[in-house]
Structure formats: C-alpha cells, structure tokens
Amino acid sequence: MTPELLESYQKQFGCNFQQAKDVFPACLAYARQTLSESGLNHYLDAAKFLCNMGRGVEPVLIYLHEMPDVAVHLGEQVLQQVKDYGYKLARSPNKNALIPFLQTLPAVCRRIDTAQDFEQYLAMIDDFVEKTATVIHGHQSMYESPGMVELLDNMPKLLGKLTLEGIRNFIQYGVRNYRHAPDQQKEYFDLASPDARSIIARERHGTVFKDAQRHLEMLQQIMWDSDLPFVTYSTSMDQLIKPMPYIDEQAMRLPDVYDDLGDISGIDRYRAALAHMLAHKQWSSQLLADNFAPHMQLFISTFEDARVERLAMQRYPGLKKLWLGLHPIPPKGDCDSEKMACLRYRATRLSRALIDENFDAEDDVIAQHVERFNAVLAEKGDLSSIKDMQELGASYYVKTRLMTDSLPDVYFAHTDISYRDDNRCLWIHHEEYDEADEVIKNEYQSDETPTLEDGLPPRHYDEWDYLSESYRPDWCAVYERLNPSGDAGKVDKLLTKHDALIQRIKRLVEMLRPQNKKRIRFQEEGSELDLDVALRSILDYKSGSNPDPRINYSHTTDGRSISVMLLVDMSQSLNQMVANSNQTLLELSEEALAIMSFTVELLGDKFAIAGFHSDTRHDVRYHHIKGWSEHWGDEVKARIAGMKAQYSTRMGAAMRHAGHYLELQKTEKKLLLILTDGEPADIDSKDPQVLIQDTKKAVSELAQKGIYSYCINMDPKADDYVSDIFGNHYSVIDKLETLPQKLPEIFIALTK
Numbered sequence: 001m002t003p004e005l006l007e008s009y010q011k012q013f014g015c016n017f018q019q020a021k022d023v024f025p026a027c028l029a030y031a032r033q034t035l036s037e038s039g040l041n042h043y044l045d046a047a048k049f050l051c052n053m054g055r056g057v058e059p060v061l062i063y064l065h066e067m068p069d070v071a072v073h074l075g076e077q078v079l080q081q082v083k084d085y086g087y088k089l090a091r092s093p094n095k096n097a098l099i100p101f102l103q104t105l106p107a108v109c110r111r112i113d114t115a116q117d118f119e120q121y122l123a124m125i126d127d128f129v130e131k132t133a134t135v136i137h138g139h140q141s142m143y144e145s146p147g148m149v150e151l152l153d154n155m156p157k158l159l160g161k162l163t164l165e166g167i168r169n170f171i172q173y174g175v176r177n178y179r180h181a182p183d184q185q186k187e188y189f190d191l192a193s194p195d196a197r198s199i200i201a202r203e204r205h206g207t208v209f210k211d212a213q214r215h216l217e218m219l220q221q222i223m224w225d226s227d228l229p230f231v232t233y234s235t236s237m238d239q240l241i242k243p244m245p246y247i248d249e250q251a252m253r254l255p256d257v258y259d260d261l262g263d264i265s266g267i268d269r270y271r272a273a274l275a276h277m278l279a280h281k282q283w284s285s286q287l288l289a290d291n292f293a294p295h296m297q298l299f300i301s302t303f304e305d306a307r308v309e310r311l312a313m314q315r316y317p318g319l320k321k322l323w324l325g326l327h328p329i330p331p332k333g334d335c336d337s338e339k340m341a342c343l344r345y346r347a348t349r350l351s352r353a354l355i356d357e358n359f360d361a362e363d364d365v366i367a368q369h370v371e372r373f374n375a376v377l378a379e380k381g382d383l384s385s386i387k388d389m390q391e392l393g394a395s396y397y398v399k400t401r402l403m404t405d406s407l408p409d410v411y412f413a414h415t416d417i418s419y420r421d422d423n424r425c426l427w428i429h430h431e432e433y434d435e436a437d438e439v440i441k442n443e444y445q446s447d448e449t450p451t452l453e454d455g456l457p458p459r460h461y462d463e464w465d466y467l468s469e470s471y472r473p474d475w476c477a478v479y480e481r482l483n484p485s486g487d488a489g490k491v492d493k494l495l496t497k498h499d500a501l502i503q504r505i506k507r508l509v510e511m512l513r514p515q516n517k518k519r520i521r522f523q524e525e526g527s528e529l530d531l532d533v534a535l536r537s538i539l540d541y542k543s544g545s546n547p548d549p550r551i552n553y554s555h556t557t558d559g560r561s562i563s564v565m566l567l568v569d570m571s572q573s574l575n576q577m578v579a580n581s582n583q584t585l586l587e588l589s590e591e592a593l594a595i596m597s598f599t600v601e602l603l604g605d606k607f608a609i610a611g612f613h614s615d616t617r618h619d620v621r622y623h624h625i626k627g628w629s630e631h632w633g634d635e636v637k638a639r640i641a642g643m644k645a646q647y648s649t650r651m652g653a654a655m656r657h658a659g660h661y662l663e664l665q666k667t668e669k670k671l672l673l674i675l676t677d678g679e680p681a682d683i684d685s686k687d688p689q690v691l692i693q694d695t696k697k698a699v700s701e702l703a704q705k706g707i708y709s710y711c712i713n714m715d716p717k718a719d720d721y722v723s724d725i726f727g728n729h730y731s732v733i734d735k736l737e738t739l740p741q742k743l744p745e746i747f748i749a750l751t752k
Helices: 003-013 017-035 037-051 056-073 077-089 095-103 105-109 115-132 148-153 155-161 164-178 180-189 192-203 211-223 264-282 295-317 318-326 343-355 366-382 386-400 436-442 487-497 499-512 532-542 585-603 634-641 649-662 690-702 722-726 735-748
Strands: 134-137 142-145 230-233 254-255 459-465 468-483 516-522 551-555 562-569 606-612 620-626 667-678 706-715 731-732
Touching: 003 017, 003 037, 017 037, 017 056, 017 634, 037 077, 056 095, 077 095, 077 115, 095 105, 095 148, 105 115, 105 155, 105 192, 105 230, 105 735, 115 148, 115 164, 142 264, 155 164, 155 318, 164 192, 180 192, 211 264, 230 318, 230 585, 254 264, 264 295, 264 318, 295 318, 295 343, 295 386, 318 343, 343 366, 366 386, 366 634, 459 649, 468 649, 487 499, 487 585, 487 634, 499 585, 499 706, 499 731, 499 735, 551 722, 562 585, 562 649, 585 606, 585 634, 585 735, 606 649, 649 667, 649 690, 649 706, 667 735, 690 706, 690 722, 706 722, 706 735, 722 731
Parallel strands: 230 254, 468 620, 562 606, 562 667, 667 706, 706 731
Antiparallel strands: 134 142, 459 468, 516 551, 606 620
16 A cells, blocks of 8 residues: 555545554555445545544544454445444434444454344344433433443353344343342343353253354365355344245355254254255256246256255265254145145145155155156256256146135145255246346456555454453453664674673583484384384294384484474563663663573574563554564564563453464474563553453463463562462562573573
C-alpha cells in the first residue's frame, strides 16, 4: 500500500484517538484483504462513527479488530447492522452494554452462520431490553436493564453450552422470574445463581454442531476425500418453515444441533446426514427440473436417494444399520387415498423397500420396481446413473398416480426421513436470461487476489479471568513484525567492552559441549561389528531362520537437543536509568542479549529472541529479533541495536504467542526465558491481579505442552509477585549492572 493511499484511508477514518491511529494500518491491511471496496468503505465509515460517538476509544478498537472476520462470515451487510445497533445502544440507558456487545460478536458468529439469524439474535436482545427496562409514564425507559451487561458478558459461555433456542428459553426464564428484582436478575444472568445453572442443565440437550465439527471434517476427508466446507443453519430462528439439510457446489448445510432420536444419538444423525449428502456428491448428476412435473420429481428423487445409499452401503456396510434406524415406516393402510394426498406416504414406503431387503411393502407395484431397481444396480453398479432412476421414477408415478394426489390435505405422518437433504443438488432450473447472466459474470470476473502488504493479521488469544475462573475468548490481539534495525556496530562495541566475560564464557561453553560418543546399534552398515548381534544372526542362520542383517554399529556425538526462546520485555519502564550507572535498563538488556546470543551460537542450540509490549489488549506487539534459523550476524545485531522501550507489559498473551512458535520446534527440551523488569500490567486493566493470574495460567498452559518457563526479573521488589506466577522457576537480579554476566550464566545453568 502506497503512503498516499494509506493517508487517503486515514482521512476517511478520521479518528483522533492515538491508540486507534496506531493500530489502523494493520487493521486496514487485513480489511483490504477480506472486504470488497464497498464493504471497506462501510467498515471505515462505521469505525469513524463509533470513534465520534463519545464512548471512548475501546468501541472503535474492537470494531477495527473484529468486524472484517465477522463480515466475511455473515456478509458485509452486517457492518451497517452493527453500526446501527451500536448507535442504538449508545443513545439508550443501556449504553454500558455497547462494549460487551461488540466484544462478544466473534463468539456469537461462531454459532450463527447467516445474516438472517444475526437479525434474530439482535431481536432476542431487544426483546430482553423491552421486558426488563424500567418504564416511566408507560412509554419512556429511564433506567438500564439490570442484567444486560451480565447477559452479554456471558453470551460466549451460553453459546458454548446451549442452542439459540435454549438461550432464548434461558433468557425468558430470567425475565419472567427476576424482572422486578434487579440484584437477583444480575446474579442470574451472571450465571452465579443456582437457578441459572439448573436452567442451563435443563436446556442443554442434543449434539451441537460445533462440538462435532472436527469429527465430521475428519470423516469427510478420510471416507469421502472431500473438503467441502460446512455451513450451519439455526433450528430455532425459523419456526414457520422448517429448514432441511442440503448440499451445493459451495458448501454443505447442516442444522446447528441434532437432538437424540430414540436410541440414535445426535452425533450419529450428523454422520448419517453427512454420508447421504456426500454420496450424492460422489455418484449423482443433475436433471433439468422443467422437464418433469413436481410429483414426478418426488419419485425420481426417491429412487436416486436409494441408489446412492445402496452404493454407499456397499463401500461402508455400517451405514446400513444407521440409515435404517433413522428411516421411518408408515403403517400399512395409514393413509386414506380418498380423503388426502398420499404421495409422501407412497414415496416413504417405496424408499424403505429399496434400501431394506427385509421390508415387505405388501404392494405389487413397489415389489415390481424394487426388482427392476436391483437389476439395474446388479448390472451397472457404480456406472448406474440418475438417468436410470428417471425411468424408474416416471414409471412408478404413472402406475400409481391418483386423482387425489393434488388434494391440499397431504399425509405427513411417519414420512420425515430426517437425515436426507432436500435434493436441490439433483435439479437444474432454467430461467430466462440465464445465458446473459453467465456472459456478464465471465466478463467482469477478475483473477486478481488482494494481498496483505502491511504485515500479518492479528492472532487472537484467550485471557484467563481469575474472578470467574474462565477464559475470556479471543480477548487479546497480538500483532507481530520484524524489529526495526539499528546500528550493528553498536553491538560490536558492547561485545568488545565485555571481552574478558566473553573469554570466560568460551571456556564454559567448551566444558558444556558434548564430548561423549554414543553408540548406535543394529546398523546394516557401520564402523564396527556388533559381536552380540552377529553371533545371534549366526545361530539364526544355523537353525534355518532368517538372520538379522543389522550386525554393525556406528558412533555419533551425544549432542544437546534443546530449543530456547528468549522473550524480552520492551515496555516503557526500561527507559529508566540504572542506579550508580550511566545506562538505562534497555541498554543493559541489549548488552545481555548480545552476550547471550553469542553464547548460544557457540553451543549450537536452536535459539530465537523476541520482544513484546502492549497498549491495551487490542494491541499487543510481538517483535521478532532473531529467528530460529538465523545465525548470529549483522542482521541480528542490528535488530538488537534497534530495540525501543514503550507502552506496557501484557505478558500472558506474549508468552502464549512465543509458546506457539516454541511448540513447533522438534527438540527434546523446550525452554522459554522471560526477561522483564516488573510485573504484568496494562493500562486497560485496573485490577493488578487480573494480568498476574493470567500470566500464571499461561505458565501452566505452556507446561502442559512440555515448555519450561523461567523468569529473569530485574525488579528488586519482584519477590512479592514473581513466585506466585513462576513458582520457584525465577531469578531476581538485585545488582542490575551484572545483568550481562548473569543472563548467560543462568542459561548455562538451566541447560547443563
């Protein structure tokens, strides 16, 4: 992106908050990658509107970070919807709910997949406000809804436990019972009351798609070699027309939850629906719908459903039991053909007979067509097609059609084959001007793909809330970049200054270097004969058995297998001068990093350096100083010389991001060293324990991944808090001027 173009976008943004200005280029780059030109304009206009609304900088920061992904997921019209609803909240007594509303949008969108469902979600919140707000003079709300903020804060938890219908029932219970008890209403929607836990337990049922998604994706790839994405639809937001699963060229549509059906679990219902739709994708082709009457389409689809299921059963026999368990059987004679239309009744009994050889339909026409159907499959197998089913379907309909098939009263009982899709994938509908539309589409189609020019998009991390003992989902945005370069000669001068220390470190390194040889046995080719194995092979040969040819061994150096990440605090406090010295903490840190890098380079361990600072949870900066594959040289020296100290210390998010890279290293031991001059803190966190406890949780998370965390702290008062975070895995540097000497010594002691 050119500076002129960036300046143009900044003028359109027009926000004067410095924090917003700082993150704007990175957010803009990601938005340009994901949004259309008109969507980008809506995005910038809405961000400017939120900035000028008088609610501080946080709403606009949240909007800048989160809305591109939300718009990609739900459609760009959601940008205007969120702007309008944000304005509505800001101008209402519930203005304190604006920030929770924006913060929870990413979690909400992980459960809602269409713009229509999002509108219903907003309507559900409006209904809650209408029923809980205090009303004056019968029409004017003067006071906020007591539980509004708590409800929105806990919406991610509710979405993780309940369907949308379950959340609606949960809200209605709270409104009904605590409308006139503000304190109890807050407790209920904060999920702190026994009633709240009981209602959640009552409303939680079935299998939620998000819980089964990973399993279904694996089945799709392994069994069907398909990577078609999933899109869910709500089973609670559309009451008049019950939606059905379907498949098209873009995605597979499945319900957001499946209840257990008798002895069949919700996850099995997902498996059944997935297998049926992918069987269509594997073996079905399309017919022109205009050539067939709707009634005839029904029976052609019935034969085609049965054909692909029979082919799938031959490949995966276990599907038969699953599908038959979900396939209903309308009782014989249950539909009175003189009083109602029995099309669905006949189609369901026919379908059962086609896939279940043990089912007797007690109908000669069905039996005749089942025989013809079986003959086609026996003769053609996988080479059979929908054309064959077209002939069978048309024949069956002609022989069974009745005058009453067009009656408005249709038989529906026992005809819902719930795992089957709506078969739209089988039919092409020709409409006027289709060809012209295709020409226009091809004429304006572009092969250009937008690129991300201004750095990587943010990576989001959860943050631990010690008060609720739960994670705040996607709470921190971490932006990474290469640290700017400075004068590499500055670092060379620092090394010259500590020449005596470097000579001593060289001697220590020589002692640490692996000297022992390790014997590798059972080699077909090697430096020496392994007598034990050779004798065993001779005995095997003499006894008539195949001898083991691996009768040699070789030697290798018993080396170190360790990866080390040094994470450096680059917060504003490093600019302070060290007592009895003419250096700042930052300059001492640069000296220590230079000597540390030199030490590890001599040892040959895998080693990386990164710095971090933060300006609220929306802007955690992660600076790459030395990469894993880089060697100690001028480029690394220049990045160390270019370090700058600014902003705050949100340590937990930075440690999680460092752990993300450290976890990828293929070594036996993984060590994360944190060099800092104080406790975790940030300007948007008023309670100091919040970030301390989050960092402690991050240490625990990394330990579960096999990463050992160790803190080198330059704060003389660190004993008051550092042990709470790192246990006994820390060192406090009381004499700061000794840091360049202490840091490599600590590393050597930890990695002996």
